[in-house]
Amino acid sequence: MTEDVIIIGGGVMGASAAYWLTKMQPGLRVLVVERDPTYARAATALSVASVRQQFSHAVNVRISRFGVDFIRNFAERLGPAGGIPSLGLQENGYLFVTTREDQAEVMREIAAMQRAEGAATEVRGPEAISARFPWLNTEDLVAGSFGPRDEGWFDNMGLLAGFRNAARAQGAQFLKAEATGLRVENGRLTGVEIKGRGLVPCGAAINAAGTRAAAVMGWAGLPHPVEPRKRTVFVIDAPNARHPDAPLFIDAGFYMRPEHGHWIIATVPEGDSACDPDDFEPDLHLFEDVIWPLVWHRAPGFDAVKVVRHWVGHYDFNTLDQNAILGPHPALPNLYLMSGFSGHGLQQSPAIGRGIAEHILNGGWQSIDLSELSVDRVLAGTPMLERAIV
Structure with a gap:
């Protein structure tokens, strides 16, 4: 039997698309194919699970504006069928800091755009940062960009389970x-080959395969600039630094946030490059060699720390511009892409799933114009770069 839509990949993107497609058109035949429904190594399960409004392109702000509202009101949006009473959104905010005046000017410019889109971003000087977060060393800071609402973290697997x-x-x-x-x-595209089932005919397909998206495109002979990048995340105990109201804090060389009396902390490794999609070996040296000296400088209370656990996740890294690649591929107009999110896919999944469903069912973007993130810019080699990648 022919499926209307086959979704390759059942993580949060694939599940969101399935939810929106079947919500918008009841009776639509949607098949989601997922190789590992335990999600043991899925980017969804291994995400730090945060949401922010602080992007430098308005389209990404709009995506997250919808996303945070959807996450906050998840049970109401999905109804009893979702089965998740709350995603536990913790709105501690994001705080980006800089020691450079030129970057402070960029912060102020971007914050004005974000506020025009409905965000609450504030750019503060070192004195104001110190007054709000007195545990930080602000002596060498020039400015910080802080989102006092609509930013924080939430239950990643609850989001996936609710959509499913x-x-x-x-x-x-x-x-x-x-x-x-x-x-x-x-x-x-006339069908998808599925192990154990053979060829399954379909009217359209969605590539939501995450770090394996390039391999899926390769089946059609199409290049795709997405590769897996490894991220080792540490959970640390810092008994002299108990700050449960701390934001997700981004400084040069690391980011961190509180988590149930501990801290989640990570960095982008030097020489960051593609890894094998099955490489989940942690880079344990990164904490002591790279992260700890930077954290101790910025927050003296981190003088005594202990790594209590760690995990490894992968980004589906878009090598062109670290932004999503969305919509139909011109060479195969009934093959749709949800790919290349480079670490911010979880928070974008509500809006992206809705957008892809609208495009498949109505022939174009509707609620949010996502054309800036289309495959066309990739084929033209024209990047849409964010000014701050987390």
Whole structure:
């Protein structure tokens, strides 16, 4: 039997698309193919699970404005079928800091745009930062960009489970299997090869395969600038630095946030490059060699720390500009992309899933114009770079 839409990848992006498709068009045949429904190594499960408004492109701010409202009101949005009473949104905010005046000017420019989009971003001087967060060393800071509301962190697996539950209740099918190929005839995708099932015909397909998205495009002979990048995340105990009201804090060389009496902390490794999609070996030296000296300088209370656990996750890293690649591919107009989120996919999934569903069902972007994130810029080699990547 022909499926209307086959979604390759059942993480938060694939589940969101399935939810929105079946919500917008009841009775639509949607099949989600996921190779590992335990999600043990999925980017969704291994995310730091945060949401922010502080992006330098308005389209990303709009995506997150919708996202944070959806996350805050998740149970109401999905109804009883979602089965998740709350995502526990913790709105401690984000704080980006800088020691450079030129970057402070950029902060002020971007914050004005964010406020025009409805965000509450404030750019503060070192004295104001110290007054709000007295545990920080602000002596060498010039400015900080702080979002006092609509930014923080939430339950990542609750978001995924809610989308899956509601999509299933609306008729979507989730299949534990591995997609292995695409059938293309006369410039159209006609089916997806699924291990154990053979060729499954479809009207359209969505590539939501995360770090393996490039391999999926390779089945159709199409290049795709997305690769896995490894991130080792540490959970540390700092008994002299108990600050449960701390924001997600981003400084040169690291980011951190509080988590149940501990801290989650990570860095981008020097020489960051593609890794094997099955490489989950932690880079344990990063904490002592790179992160701890930087944290201790910025927050003297981190003089005594202990790593209590760690994990490794992967970014589906867009090598062109670290922004999402969305929508139909011009070479295969019924193959849609949800790819290349480079670490901010979880928070974007509510709006992106809605946008992809609207495009498939109505032929274009509707609620939010996502055309700036289309495949066209990739094919033209024209990056849409964010000024701060987290």
